[in-house]
Amino acid sequence: MTTDQFVLQTIEQIKKAGTNEQVRPIITSIKQSSATDKAGTLLAAIENISPLECTSEQWSRLRYALMLLYKPGVPQVA
Numbered sequence: 001m002t003t004d005q006f007v008l009q010t011i012e013q014i015k016k017a018g019t020n021e022q023v024r025p026i027i028t029s030i031k032q033s034s035a036t037d038k039a040g041t042l043l044a045a046i047e048n049i050s051p052l053e054c055t056s057e058q059w060s061r062l063r064y065a066l067m068l069l070y071k072p073g074v075p076q077v078a
Contacts, residue, residue: 006038007045014046014065015058023061027068043069 001009010026017023030039046066051059 003038003041007042010042011045011049011062014061015054017061020061020064023065024068027065031069039069 010030013026014023017026030042043066046062046069049062054062
């Protein structure tokens with residue numbers, strides 16, 4: 001699976017999640033794997049999604065996923 005396919009598939013999983021608790025294991029598994037480049041690509045892809053492309057529930061799940069993807073204590077580029 002290419003990185004682009006992985007990112008698209010993961011974003012769809014996040015959008016389909018019913019609660020934030022369902023998003024957490026998706027992001028946790030990505031962060032625990034050795035695929036840090038995929039996590040960075042996923043982070044960038046989620047940041048580029050427009051709220052107009054989602055329902056308010058999907059947007060909320062994507063924002064929660066972003067919070068989980070950010071590394072605590074490390075300044076992020078604005």
